Amino acid sequence: MADKTKRLLQGNEACAEGALYAGCNFFAGYPITPSTEIGECLSVRLPKTGGKFIQMEDEIGAISAIIGASLAGSKSLTATSGPGFSLKQEGIGFACMTEVPCVIVNVMRGGPSTGFPTGPSQSDIMQAKWGAHGDHPAVVLTPSTVQEIFYETVRSFNLSEKYRTPVILLYDEIVGHMREPIVIPEEGEVEIVNRIKPTCPPEEYLPYDDSHEIAPLAAYGEGYRFHVTGLNHKPDGFPTNDPKLIEKENKRIIDKIENNKKQIWKNEAIDLDDATIGIFAYGSIARSARYAVNIMRDKDIKVGLLRPLTIWPFPEEAVSEMAEKVKVIIVPEMNLGQAVIEVERVAGGKCEVVGINRVDGDPIHPQQIIEVIEKYK
Secondary structure, eight states, rough: OSOOOOEEEEEEOOOOHHHHHHHEEEOOOOOOOTTHHHHHHHHHHHHHHHHHHHHHHHHHHHHHHHHHHTTTTTTTTEOOOHHHHHHHHHHHHHHHHHTTOEEEEEEEEOOOOTOEEEOOOOHHHHHHHHSSSSSSOOOOEOSSSSSHHHHHHHHHHHHHHHHHHHEEEEEHHHHHEEEEEEEEOOOSOOOOOOOOOOOOGGGGTTTTTSSSOOOOOOOOOTOOOOOOOSOBBBSSSSSOOOOOHHHHHHHHHHHHOOOOHHHHHOOOESOOOTEEEEOOOOTTTHHHHHHHHHHHHHOOOOEEEEEEEEESSOOOOHHHHHHHHHHHHEESSSSSSSHHHHHHHTTTSSSEEEEEEEOOOOOOEEEHHHHHHHHHH
């Protein structure tokens, strides 16, 4: 990838390319529709670049493997879909508590259970935030195009390495399987973030040094011996029952994300400056929403779109600002109402919030959105 190239890629292929660009050198996963192509691509590419690919026996093994690989110094990735994402939740919670950088891709499909494996859905929005038990940080990115999948995969690794936390890349089957021309940037054109390494002598190293917002992370095998446990722990990594230390630790792993939301948030605002009708849409349905905005703007109806590329932490400032300007926010999504709950919460009664929901395996089409817009024009 020394030269910038333009290629026709599937979304899942772009994810694999983005991972390689970011420096991913370890993938563990289990085949599951509609994310399998990510693992297929990396099974071919990683061995050629000195990386490691392993097909695990199940999704629990896969999330455990990437945590272990990360602790050994690798940038690690796994990819799955609904049922597999459910199985990964305990491991994701462990990675949050132990502050291990790793990236989890969830290409959403219909559910619950086996559901509709080859159909699209956006039903994992709340699970991506609240799937693991306990209070834990959640960074979740939601691209809408194949090109964005490439860049947001890179950003997933950057955020994971910077904040020592798992990051979830969340997109649906439509974007995962569509093909679009994308530009792969030249090496060095996009910033690549690597974790901070300790500079102190090994005997002074504290893997959870609470004097730092983000403590440096050594790799096993580099001469630093340290303890990792999912139990509440002291700065040295060993378990503690001290209530003050437990509360301090729990708040710290939340605050390192909450205090940096402005650096993590990424949104696209389209025609919102003079809009009287707002749309909040993410993933593939944001494409339908944008088409609807263009159609209605041609009819001089002032509609605007807020498209979050970071769904968690939830883009509260952008939604609140939109709610102060418009009379209604329309939230189309392929579920029975998940992001709409957060939009209602943040809007706080400043405007009406209306959901458009679909769970039959077909996407929400622009005309469905236009029909709702017509009611409020």
